[in-house]
Ligand SMILES: Cc1cc2nc3c(=O)[nH]c(=O)nc-3n(C[C@H](O)[C@H](O)[C@H](O)COP(=O)(O)OP(=O)(O)OC[C@H]3O[C@@H](n4cnc5c(N)ncnc54)[C@H](O)[C@@H]3O)c2cc1C
């Protein structure tokens with residue numbers, strides 16, 4: 016089985032972002048960047064399949080600027096075999112990303128494509144579902160477990176609003192990861208060194224024949240309304256009194 | 266401008282999240298129809314017909330839609346899209362699963378999780394865990410939209426839409442439903458509860474988590490949780506509140522033993538009144554709490570239960 020994993024370089028989840036004073040966007044200059052946490056989970060899953068003998072090869076794909084190479088190298092250090100960078104200088108929307116991954120998938124012919132359920136910068140939660148549509152493949156989104164079987168199908172457990180759902184998917188298929196699928200490993204120093212020598216191909220949207228022109232115009236970015244910190248109460252009795260008589264919510 | 270709203274349901278009951286999507290659709294300013302796709306779901310169609318402002322209920326009643334699998338459902342919606350300028354669903358797990366698939370079939374860039382309609386092509390949506398609000402204008406001829414349910418209040422009143430059957434689609438059989446385990450609860454649903462008591466890692470064990478549930482029951486509320494509490498197995502996944510869990514905005518949110526990471530705040534900071542109980546006075550949750558109590562969970566919560574029982 017061959018697995019293709021999408022990894023996005025995003026502002027680290029621990030960093031609080033700044034909005035540009037003119038409201039034209041989010042200032043990401045000089046911020047710590049990391050692999051999107053859901054994509055770390057996707058890479059970890061693919062590498063575990065490789066270690067268990069389910070997967071023969073794990074290929075990473077990233078769409079972004081030159082610096083996205085670093086994120087791909089992190090994935091290679093976690094145990095992926097090789098990587099493809101689709102170099103773009105502008106932000107790509109989920110539909111364009113899905114088209115680029117679809118184009119690469121047509122030559123790579125993976126059995127499973129793993130993505131994160133959501134990029135923590137744009138919070139779109141779209142790309143995997145779009146990719147599945149473009150390729151006409153079944154989708155297993157928000158998965159917390161996945162088990163490939165001998166018959167070439169994959170059983171997945173999905174996190175849904177009311178609980179959990181189990182599906183059996185034909186391969187090839189597209190899967191998106193939720194938080195509880197696994198706990199990603201840290202790459203060891205020797206593996207980080209080894210990753211530097213693993214193959215990393217660079218291509219472009221033009222090479223792949225994909226139009227990545229944005230469909231959404233960003234008109235404005237604003238601060239959300241902030242809450243005022245309230246009061247610290249001295250006791251449970253005071254809390255109940257305030258909730259009853261001041262906030263009137265009890 | 267005609268909009269089609271995708272109803273969310275379990276073949277018997279219409280989910281309240283649908284009403285928020287219908288309200289956003291109404292704000293687009295044109296006619297609103299609603300699609301009920303399911304199996305033996307006539308009762309849902311009846312409930313959908315009563316949503317104020319809805320003109321027609323399209324009813325696709327067929328076994329292929331029984332489990333709301335994304336593949337046949339997206340094919341159906343994309344097939345109906347010709348008659349509409351906008352397609353909307355709630356930004357719930359179900360809506361998030363199917364709508365981007367529809368958008369790609371139509372070559373549309375979806376607008377996810379909108380919190381406001383500025384004009385029929387311009388919307389506000391949170392990015393970076395709600396730390397910024399982006400206003401975006403869609404250049405696509407057709408809009409595909411998911412709606413943050415806490416941002417749109419259901420319109421009052423009652424409608425009487427006509428119900429019109431529509432044909433099913435063929436099932437390519439790509440995915441097969443095996444089972445669904447739904448958390449059984451007598452408590453109100455998290456996303457529509459008036460009161461939520463949420464527990465975090467600070468609760469320490471699943472046994473102790475009963476304190477949180479007890480407090481919720483006294484207040485007639487729902488039980489929520491931080492990611493850490495879910496990961497630790499104190500409570501099932503569907504209770505997670507936050508950037509990547511459920512978005513809630515009750516009248517009263519009581520956070521117990523939760524530190525207040527931005528990913529958690531993203532899911533609850535629009536609550537009307539926030540109470541935080543945490544033994545660490547420096548915990549960031551206090552920066553958004555209207556009322557903070559610096560105390561140990563195991564003293565404060567039993568005392569609170571006691572006080573409310575009196
Ligand atoms: C990609 C990604 C997505 C995420 N999505 C979400 C999400 O949707 N929702 C979410 O909640 N988190 C999410 N997180 C996790 C988030 O970053 C935090 O790790 C998490 O919210 C912490 O949970 P917590 O506050 O329960 O635990 P902690 O941060 O460990 O806080 C526990 C708190 O309990 C207090 N405490 C301990 N013992 C007691 C006691 N006896 N009495 C009183 N107080 C006590 C402590 O002082 C502390 O403040 C996400 C993280 C990532 C990377």
Ligand SMILES: Nc1ncnc2c1ncn2[C@@H]1O[C@H](COP(=O)(O)O)[C@@H](O)[C@H]1O
Nearest residue numbers: 021022078130131133134139140141142
């Ligand atoms: N620029 C990108 N490069 C690689 N993968 C991406 C990119 N954008 C999105 N993805 C993948 O799609 C998932 C969902 O992203 P989104 O739909 O933007 O929330 C991410 O977790 C990634 O796996």
